[in-house]
Amino acid sequence: MTEKAKSYCEKFFGAKGLGLAETDPEFSDFFQNFAFDEVVNNDDLDDRTRMMAVLAALIGCQGLxxxxxxxxxxxxxxVTPVEIKxxxxxxVAYLGIGRVLPFINKTNEIFEERGIELPLPGQATTGREDRLEKGxxxxxxxFGDGMKGFANSGPEESRHINRWLSDNxxxxxxTRTGLDNRQREMITFCFLLAQGGCEPQLTSHAAGNMMVGNDKGFLIQIISQCLPYLGYPRSLNGLRCVNEAAKN
Structure with missing residues (x-):
């Protein structure tokens, strides 16, 4: 491994890194040189943001x-326990509980192993009476003023889904605390990028990211940092969506 890859790996992952050095030494070296040197040193993204994006992408691609x-x-x-939770x-809003429950359980298991007391402090700011309005x-x-009245828009037979998008x-x-809108839009971008087949929504949320301050350059950095975990096809699809959103 390169010295930079070794340093990054030991700082965050420990001496074992991804744990493949004994069984798959050649692969372990060239993958970690790429992911932990070439990729992480490609831009000035901070480590916290990088890790948050990678966690979201791993949930999106089901990389438990x-x-x-x-x-x-x-x-x-x-990255704090609250931010991770x-x-x-x-x-769940973007993948469904069927795909996310294993990640909730795994997070709880790791937190308990590290002595992080559960449950964590609540982060809700809405209740049944105001979740629609605040959502x-x-x-x-x-996304802008065009979203006013969205909950009551669309064909009558599917209007309830628009309402659920707003209130749920x-x-x-x-509306929860723990992450701000820029961070939430960034992780949503990663969920959609990672699962694939969501290009219309990915383009929309690329635009939403840009509206809250996560510009095109930032989103390209996020795609770049997730690429070792997602592969090239989904990363290139994400880049196309970002370019499309930037035109509008």
Whole structure:
């Protein structure tokens, strides 16, 4: 391994790194040289943001085994337990509980091993009486005034789904403390990027990211940092979506 890769690996992942050095030494060296030297030194993205993006991407691609390795590294990089839990919780809105429950359970297991007391402090800021109003306001804050009245828009037979987007996706999740709107839009971008097949939504959320201050250059950095974990096809699809959003 290069000296930079060794240094990064030892700082965040420990001496074993990804744990493949004994069984797959050649692969271990060239992958970690790429991921932990060439990629992480490609830009000036801070380690906390990088780790948050990678955690979100691993949930999105269902990379539970790698998530188990990266989560302690994220804690070592200064990502807080609350921030990690908020990333995992928000994934439910974009992947469903069927795909996220294993990540909730794995997070709890690692937290308990590290002596992090559960449950963590609550982060909710809405209740049943105001989640719709505050959720729609969050949509407006991120995507603009065109989202006003979104909960009551669309064909009558599917209008309830628009309402759920406002009161559940945004009212229950985005209004929580622990992460701000820029961070929440960034992790949503990673969920969509990683699972694939969501290019219309990925383009929309690339635009939403740009509206809250995560510009095109930032999103390209996020794609770049997630690429070792997602591969090239989904990363290139994400780049196309970012370029499309930047035209508008």
């Amino acid at each position: 085994d790698t998530f188990e390795i990266v989560l302690p590294a994220a804690l070592n990089a200064g 908020e990333i995992v919780y928000q994934a 729609e306001q969050t949509q407006v804050d991120i 996706c945004f009212g229950d999740y985005y």
